Amino acid sequence: MVQDLANSALVREEETLQPLAEQWSGTVTKLEMISNELNTNYQKTVVEPMKKFSTIMPSTQTAVKKREQSLQEYSRYLAKVEKYREKERTGPNVVKLDAARKALLWAKDDFETQNSVLTGELPRFYERRIDYVQPCFQALIKSQVKYYTDAHNFYTDLSRQLSGEKDDQPSDVYNQRIQQKLAEIRALSITLDD
Structure with a gap:
């Protein structure tokens, strides 16, 4: 839009409009630069760190699933041991009971190992995610x-340049100038007084 205005015939014909259009165009260019800088900073400060952080989550979820599977396996072997205890004490049942007890001990050790690691690491992981984010x-x-802040300063400077206000000019002098211009506009026959 600014480029269209700067290249329009009206701006080229009217000598007083050309510097104003150029000032506006320069401000828009500065705003585009700081906008690109903000986007770059967003990529560096949020997107890239979150991508790195999200790579940790699948391994954590895998560890939790593995613990759940270990718990199910432990429960299954515990049920087998109980089943063989209730059965009659025959040779094959005693052998099956011993095998189930050994499998139960192995499943219990596996579950307790995984459980202790997760119960120790997950709280620290969740606490440190805040430190990371x-x-x-x-x-x-x-x-x-x-x-x-920069955008505000750019627009403030542009506003002063477009209005002809000087930095050393007091605001009450500027307000008087505005009121004078408004009075001149009201004096025209094409406007209505309120």
Whole structure:
């Protein structure tokens, strides 16, 4: 839009509009640059760290599933041992009971090992995720503050340039000029007084 305005016939014909259009175009260019910088900072501070963090989640979920499978296996062997205890004590049943007890001990050790690792590591993992994510969002917030501060300053400067206000001109003098211009506009026969 700014480029269309800067290249329009009206701006080229009217000498006073050309510098204003160029100032506006320059401000828009600056805003595009800081907008690109904000997008780059967003990629670096949020997107890339979250991608790295998300690679950890599948291995954590796999460990939890493996623990659940180990618990199911332990429960299954426990049920087998109980089943063989209730049966009559014959030779084959005693052999099956001993085999089930050995499998139960193995399944119990496997489950307890996995359970102790997860119960120790998962709370630390969940506590540290905040330590990992918080600096990312702090950096993003700082980038946004810088972006919006710069954008505000650019628009303020552009507003002063377009209105002809000088930095050393007091705001009450500027307001008087505005009121004077509005009075001149009201004096025209094409406007209505309120």
